[in-house]
Amino acid sequence: MPDPTKKQEIIIGKVTEAFPNILFKVMPENGAEEFLAYLSGKMRMHKIRILVGDSVEVEIDPYGGKGRIIRRL
16 A cells, blocks of 8 residues: 655656557656656556556556556647
8 A cells, every 4th residue: 555645746848759568658848858658547448548658647657657648638
């Protein structure tokens, strides 16, 4: 169970590359290093499409794993 005292950081970025298994490379607006992100369950359930060049809102795992795309802007 995740630690409730750790907050997940939410950032805005742009999708730079799409991979076939619902993974995306995202470049944050603040110019930090690119990272991998996957689609959240709600976005999969409602079949929301993400294309290269879309702006997205991403939750970053506090433990340094992949990000989770939670919203398309």
